Each structure stands twice: as C-alpha cells, then as structure tokens.
Amino acid sequence: MASVTFDAVTKRYGDVVAVDSLDLEIVDGEFMVLLGPSGCGKTTALRMIAGLEDISDGTLRIGDRVVNDVDPARRDISMVFQSYALYPHMTVQRNIESPLLARHYHLDGPDQPARKLTSAERAERVAEAARVLDLEPYLKRKPAALSGGQRQRVALARAFVGRPQAFLMDEPLSNLDAKLRAQTRIELVDLHRRVGTTVVYVTHDQVEAMTMATRVAVMSMGKLQQVGTPQDVYAKPINTFVAQFIGTPPMNCVDAAIAADGTAVDLGAAGRLPLPAGLQARPAAGAPVVLGVRPEHLTLDPAGSLTAVVRAVEWLGHECLIAADLDDRLVTLRQAGMAILEPGAEVKVAVDAADVHLFDAETTERLT
Ligand SMILES: Nc1ncnc2c1ncn2[C@@H]1O[C@H](COP(=O)(O)OP(=O)(O)OP(=O)(O)O)[C@@H](O)[C@H]1O
C-alpha cells in the first residue's frame, strides 16, 4: 500500500491545460474520489498516476518514490476502467489470472531479482481474489454467462489479484443500471474496508463521491477546488461551484446584498435573513453577496422571516420539492411528505442562521 502525492502537477496538451498545478496528497489506505464535471481533468490526473500520460510540470510520488519517469509496469498499481473488457473466450478463473502471467514480481525480498509467479502461487492469488469478491461459484464460467454486476466484480478481481499498492478506478460503475450501481457502491466500500488498499476513484457523480469517499477532491477546469471529507464539502463548500456541484437538488445560490444596517442579508421584498456566524470580516453595508441555502434548510414556517411565492410542487413520494420565488429569485425547498400548495400561493419560509452560506459576489469564494 502507498500514498500518492501530486506536487504542483500540470498536464498540458498543446494549449490545453488539462490539469493545472495540482497539489493533492492521497493518504495511504484512503478512498479518494476525484469529482468534477466532464472535461475537468479527472481522467488525466488518474492516467498520470498510472504512468499512461507524461507529466508536463511538477512532481508525482507513489509512497516516497518520485515516479515522473517510472515505467507504468513498475509502478505497482492497477487500473479499472468503465469498459471492463474481459476476455470472452476465457473462464472467469483465467480472466482473473491473466495479469499475473506476464508480470515479474519482487517476491523474495527487495534484494532478490523479480520473478514470475509459480502456478501454485497464481492459483492461491486467484482463489483469494475470488473469495474476496464472492466469485467462487462462477470461476468455471465464461463472461457471457455472468450478469453485468458479476462481470464488474471479475474486473475488480483482476485488478486485485496483483496486490497493487493502489487501485485506480475511472467511472467503473457507469455501465451499470441504477440498481446495480447502488449495490456495487456498497460492495466497493466493503472491499476497500477489508483490503485497506489506497483507492483513487474518478467520477462525475456526486452521489458516488458522497457515499464512497474517505475524502473527495472536487475539480473544475483542471483546478482543484476543495478537498475534504464528504461531510466537510457538503457543510462548508469553499465556493459557489462546490456548493452547487455537491448535493441534489443543488444548493440554492441567489444574488442578495448585505442590508443597509449591516446586520442581515437583504432579499428585497422577500425579506431578510440573519448573517451567519463566523464571518471572516463583516461585509460592508450594501455589499452584493451570493446567498447559499440548501433546499432542506428552507422550511415552511408561519413565523419565518421570508415571504415566497409558490411556482410548482413536485411530489416524489417520500418528499416533495417546492419551486418558489423569493422576490424573483427562483429557489427550491425540500420537505418530507406532500405540501398541498397552489401555484401563486404566498408562504412564509424560515432559515436557521447556521444554515446560511455567504459567498463573495465577485470571487464566488466563501465568506465564512
Ligand atoms: N490526448 C489529448 N489531447 C488533447 N486534449 C486532451 C487529451 N486528453 C484530454 N484532453 C483535454 O483535457 C481536458 C481534461 O480531459 P479529461 O479526460 O481528463 O477530463 P475528465 O474530467 O476525465 O472528463 P470526463 O468526465 O468527460 O471523462 C479536456 O479538456 C480534454 O479535452
């Protein structure tokens, strides 16, 4: 097992900066998720760890070793892709065994030369991988006779069998249907808990990030925005990009201003909200700000300080989403059960001061 450290790592393709001066330390044994929209540089970052892309600038380490110029085969990591491409003519057993056949391993101590595994050693590794991934009943089958989820587990077993220092995974669940994806998420977390190997997992799906990660690194346009536990990035997003990328429905972010007396957030005719605690510096009276409030923190409450006009109610079974205007700022409220509200109805809405997020209107950075 090993840590993976990016130190000001940049990847350029001609004029395109795919990864821009990335500083990130992935701790030994953690499940790190690289999260961001399409094109933000996630796959490029992962491929640099694997050694499949040259590094334009900066230093990449696996453990203590600088690997900028180390051959992919000598990095001791394995990668699982979205298309897991098993060999169709081989049994599950052979598929899992395949990466062990060609490679040489340092098995007899660091001073001894690397060698291939014996067939007995290979059989032991395959048996272990099959046990860990619950594939024992299927070892004699061919991939065509497996479900999508079972095939995905074979791909994971094939990555696992070499006992890598780290697993790299690039959107490995995106070919699965929603139900299987949810189930495989749980299996991956369980696998990680049992083997403890460092995982670097790339996805654009914030639900995968929130449910599986030890820590999440949120990227946008080649730049790291924020890194922290799922709870951290959800509770204290560093800017409006992270605020709106994490959480479904996303955080409401609307234009507002600091009230003339400097003590509240002014939403015009919709009313005022208390300033959150912990402001680094009290913004000037009248200063434009972006107000952020999560849909579940806008609650219907006759004593609330805001007045909203209902546009529509969407009932989702266990909860409903209410689209409403706060003086022409469209926001979403989320509440349990069903709200019986007609479009056009005026409602009172309350927000706890602790749930008010403020961002600088110009830089979009968090003010608390
Ligand atoms: N070989 C290449 N040549 C030129 N530009 C490239 C190359 N590979 C990637 N890029 C560019 O680098 C940027 C980052 O690409 P990357 O594949 O890392 O994004 P991603 O975050 O994995 O996106 P997705 O979620 O769509 O997979 C994109 O703008 C992409 O067009």
Ligand SMILES: [Mg+2]
């Ligand atoms: Mg990608």
